[in-house]
Amino acid sequence: MILLTRKIEFSASHFYHNPEFSPEENLRVFGKCNNPHGHGHNYTLEVTVAGEPDPATGMVLDLKDLKEILEREVMQRMDHRHLNYEVPELAGQIPTCENVARVIWNLLEPRITQGKLHRVRLYESADLFADCYRNGAKAV
């Protein structure tokens, strides 16, 4: 099995706020991420696909196809957007690294038909990231 990884970067803004919490509780739980004006990150997304190379092409999947899927599903939805207001898949969720990564996994998983989506790693900064794996699969 081969693991193939493609990396893209996008920039977006967000803030953390739970309407069911009091203002004090929001501030205590979310700290400066609770600032209602929002703040932004340069996100780095690494998408890893697992599969066997096609004997004719030598490819697990065509990188052009993967690039196009990432452009359509991730870049057009999230790049230079406000994640709290402009991404319907995140409606009602706090746009943490965990939740954004999970939304990206759910968007990509059905689109990857050559090979299988193995891992989605989303960096919110160089020192903070979330990984998604197929549920029940052992992380490699």
Place this chain on the structure above:
Amino acid sequence: MSRGPKVELGRRYRFAASHRLHTARLTEDENWRVFGKCNNPFGHGHNYVVEVSVSGDVNPATGMIANLADLDNFVHREVIEPFDHRYLNEEVAAFRETVPTTENLCVEIFARLKDFPRAKLERVRIEETGNNSFEYSGDTIVGDRQRGNPEGKRP
């Protein structure tokens, strides 16, 4: 929460420390042969990067597996404070007998972090330099595969 992927949170921390690779189980000559310049009796140091991955359910109220402040405080207390700007061989009890290779550092740091109360520790990955990294997920260590323990004895 069974639909959708398994989610892990990863966080990177840094500390700087010195060490010397040396074991009383080997002669001076053998230590030099096995460890090379890492055996220099004055020791040497690295800027270590410790990558900690934890898993668990994402709390719908907070969107988080674990509050970062809780994880940061725990890792700082258990690892960064006792390791940063220290001589590992002398100042961390675990390395008085065990060679402080980064493999063994992974095992020691995993043991210190495995009881994090807010999420399950999945993995510790340590970069000793930008070119060397080591990972440990808490499985059993086979004694004879540990570097610095060529006789295969449990430390």
